[in-house]
Amino acid sequence: MLAPVFAGLDPAGVADWDVIPDVHGMGDRLEGLLRALGYAERGGAWRPADSARKAIFLGDFIDRGPDQARVLDIARRMIGEGVALAVMGNHELNALHYATPDPETGAPLRAHSPKNMAQHAAFLEAFAPGSAARRDALGWMRRLPLFLDLGGFRVAHAAWLDPAIAAIRAESRFGVLEGDLLGPGRRSRRPLRGGGRRHRQGAGGRSAGGGRLSRQGRASAPPQP
Numbered sequence: 001m002l003a004p005v006f007a008g009l010d011p012a013g014v015a016d017w018d019v020i021p022d023v024h025g026m027g028d029r030l031e032g033l034l035r036a037l038g039y040a041e042r043g044g045a046w047r048p049a050d051s052a053r054k055a056i057f058l059g060d061f062i063d064r065g066p067d068q069a070r071v072l073d074i075a076r077r078m079i080g081e082g083v084a085l086a087v088m089g090n091h092e093l094n095a096l097h098y099a100t101p102d103p104e105t106g107a108p109l110r111a112h113s114p115k116n117m118a119q120h121a122a123f124l125e126a127f128a129p130g131s132a133a134r135r136d137a138l139g140w141m142r143r144l145p146l147f148l149d150l151g152g153f154r155v156a157h158a159a160w161l162d163p164a165i166a167a168i169r170a171e172s173r174f175g176v177l178e179g180d181l182l183g184p185g186r187r188s189r190r191p192l193r194g195g196g197r198r199h200r201q202g203a204g205g206r207s208a209g210g211g212r213l214s215r216q217g218r219a220s221a222p223p224q225p
Contacts (some may be wrong), residue, residue, distance in 0.1 A: 006082070017056055025061070174190060
């Protein structure tokens, strides 16, 4: 059974969540955001001043920006130190499909077309095909769950669709892509395809801009200094 990357983190004692959406390789922006939210780099990871506060990344760590490895390193250290959770974004799923051959045809699950190669170029430059670093990064991405249900609120990269979540739960206890869930027979099924970009957030969370989130999941204006 494939366990998620944060199998040891218990969210029960968390009083406040900071929800961080698509970073897309923008290391300076991510660090600036963490500072604005009151985090500081201590002991090898970005940490909040209050231990009862945690971050949740909504995936899409990779592609586009110049700091692919740096962004993954920041997120992985935070998750490894128990100060963050994360779900998989469509760009992580694309990266896994891009690197995974169809067991029947041998062709990649995501075609290496000019369009797809251009979209994925920043990641491929930072993590060369066949390299140990790329295998390690993809192995970590594979253990990102597609959703989180934390009792008080639920998180998904795109949309929370009850039938899709139920279908994934039926085959993966932790919501990660176990076994053939990544394969071609699964790729076109709805559980691996998102709808509108939205997430649900309970009281006591913050948006990536530092504003409070209402119970409807809409971000208010960031607090003024």
